[in-house]
Amino acid sequence: MINNIEVCPHCNIKMELKTAPYSDNGKIIGDFEAYVCPSCNRVFYTDNGYKELTKYIMKKR
Ligand SMILES: [Zn+2]
Known part of the structure; x- marks a missing residue:
C-alpha cells in the first residue's frame, strides 16, 4: 500500500x-x-482527529 499513513513519507519510519x-x-x-x-x-x-478538528472549527463560526 502506497498511502500508509503510519509511516512518515520523509523519514520512512513508523510514526x-x-x-x-x-x-x-x-x-x-x-x-x-x-x-x-x-x-x-x-x-x-488521523481521519478521526481530522473529523474532531473540523467540528471544533465549525463550532467557532
Ligand atoms: Zn519524519
Missing part, C-alpha cells in the same frame, strides 16, 4: 499514534488524534 495540538491563528484550540514522526516531528492527523 507514533498520539495527540497533537492544533492552533488556529496562533491560538491552540485543542489536542487531536494524530500520528507524530519521532524523527522530524511532523504531524499527520
